[in-house]
Amino acid sequence: MSTKGVSYEMSLNLATNFLALILNIVLGLVVVPFYISRIGVDGYGVIALATSFSSYLSIITIAIDAAVGRNFTLAIRGNDENTANAIYSSSVIAASLLILALTPLLAWFLWDIDKMVSYTGQSTGAMRWVFAAIISSYVLTFLRGLFLVPAFAANKIYIQRIIAIMEIVVRTVLVFVLLNISGDLGWIGIAFLAASVVTFTAALYWIKRQFPFLRLKAASFNKEIVGYMASMSLWLVLNQIGTLLFINIDIILLNHYYGPTMTGEFSTVAQWHTLLRSFAGVFVAIFTPVVYKFYADKDFSNLLKFSKYSVVVMGLVLAIPIGIVVAYSDVILKLWVGSHFVKFYPLMILLTGHLIFNLAVLPILSINSVYNKVKIPGLTSFVCGVFNLVIGIAVIKLFDWGIYSVAIVSAVLLTLKNLVFTPTYAAKTLGQPAWLYYPSIMRGTALFIWVLILSWGARHLVVxxxxxxxxxxxxxxxxxxxxxxxxxxxxxxxRSLVLKLIRKYI
Incomplete structure (x- = not known):
């Protein structure tokens, strides 16, 4: 592929990622208040809880996607269509069998949902349907991701994003239309499921058109390939469990110990944490295929330089939005969801302030995957996540911190993990000194502090x-x-690189 082609595709990748981000931000700002106005804070807490439970299914899907993506990319870049076909068919068939194996467990959860979820104002039947529909939506999204692995391997991330944008638009339009017809919680489940069906169909159509040599065949199923990817996926699963025990356990613990109202309040404020993570995800999605490309081409020198550069870029692009959100948290909450939520501005600061560290290191996580050094990170993430769960429960029971309980614990432990382990292990994987990435991390942190200082001065002039x-x-x-x-x-x-790019496009 020519340099011009690579540049063109990266531009499309970046543009579609930003479009998806802007839609997520705008629609997130609009949809959350709409949810609250139509189904109440408790109802929104139920939706947040259902998506949180569903995200635990993603611990398997993300791990499988990462393992399949790595091996499929190496096969494609090596022009090995037979191996690519075997990986493609084996991964989809194995994933389908896994979903069938998990179905009885999901059915049991849905049947006993009234014993596991605290909710008010909703029938058990409605709760079962909402959870079943949203979980089914996530399953379809998982399978869609496997079918779109060739887009990742070909660095056509924009295809994945276009389909994701389609899902966002279809779901949001259906939510607004259906909830304006009736404030029944069940309509939201229909919106989630219908959007996933539409985009799953679109993904199948694109794959058939763009990669005609790929055929989903039972005869191409290869146990050895599945075994190899499963061994890699196991540690990635543990990594994802640990990550979700940091990110999503808060809502579940709050629902269990404090009820649906506090769950809804926390979920509302936490939306800004989610938006900032989505913003960071735009750049991670751009950086990861490049890391895989350098590795596949055995260009380890540029891989090292690019990984350091990506951390600097992450700090650069995150410092201003995170700084603004932290500095104006009370103003944002008042303008967004009303004066009632202003009292939760310390929670918003707690949920977003630490992201300047924890999101800056995201680009270097792909180093562990591409080098298949995922065992130690997986175990570390899992152990830290379990600690987060145990300490979170202990804090709830021992201290009267209410809605802040688990957020404090998660922020501290996640920051320690990503400031101590993540950068040093990636540096070790590359055969570099342990402090390799710290100067890059600190550069972004310095800009974040500068933004806070400027914001503090601006607030003294006018709020x-x-x-x-x-x-x-x-x-x-x-x-x-x-x-x-x-x-x-x-x-x-x-600075030289930026100036070169400016001269190129002006």
Whole structure:
């Protein structure tokens, strides 16, 4: 593939990722208040809980996608169509069998849902349907991801994003239409499931058109391939369990110990944590295929440079939005969901402030996967996640911290893990000194602190009273941060690269 082609595809990848991000942000800002107005805080807590439970199914799907993506990419870049076909068929068939094996467990959960979930104002039948529909939606999304692995291998991430955008739009339109007909919680389940069916069909159509040599055949099923990918997936599963015990356990514990109202309040505030993670995901989705490409081409020198560069870029692009959200958390909550939620601004700071560290290291996680060094990270993530669960329960029982209980524990433990283990292990995998990534991490942190200082000064001049005013102040703070970002965050080689890109496109 030509350099021009690679540049074109990366531009499309970035553009569609940003479009998906903007839609997530805009629709997230609009849909959450709409949910609350139509089904109440308790009802929104149920939806957040259902998606949280469903995300635990993703511990398997993400792990399988990562293992399949790595091996399929190596096969495609080696022009080995037979192996690619074997990986493709084996992964889809094995995943389908796994889903069938898990079906009795999911059926048992749905049957006894009234014993496992705290809820008010909803019938047990409605709860079963909502959870069943949203879980089914996640299963279809998982299978869609496997069918779209060739898009990842060909660095056509924009195809995945276009289909994801389609899902967001279809689901949101259906939610607004159906909930305006009736405030029944069950309509939301229909919206989730219908959107997944539409996009699953679209994915199958694209694969058939773009990769005609791929055929899903039982005869291509290879136990050895499944065994190899399963051994890699096992440790990735443990890694994902640990990650979800950090990110999603809060809602489940709050629902169990404090009930649906506090769950809904927490979920509302946590939406900004989710949006910032989505923002970071835009760049991770761009960086990961490049890391795989350098590895497949055995270009280890550029892989090392690119991994350091990606951490700097993450810090650069995250510092301003995270700083604005932290500095204006009370203003955002008041403008977004009303004065009732302003009292939760410390929770918003707690949920988002630590992300400047924990999201900056995301690009280097792909190093563990591409080198197949996933056992130690998997075990570490799992153990830390279990600690988070155990300590979270202990804090709830021993201290009267209410809605802040598990958020405090998660923020502390996740930051320790990603500041101590994650960068040092990746550096070790690359055969580099343990402190390799710390200068890159600190550059982004310095810019974050600078944004907080600017925001503190701006708030002493005026506190925004509208979205427009807040947006304008965010632009002013962003512009005033550019000199700091240019001379402090970026190194000379980074500035040279930026100038080269500017000259190229002007």
């Amino acid at each position: 925004p009273g509208s979205w427009f005013s807040l947006f304008m102040w965010a632009i002013v703070i962003g512009i005033c941060s550019i000199p700091f970002a240019w001379f402090v965050t970026l190194q000379q080689e980074h």
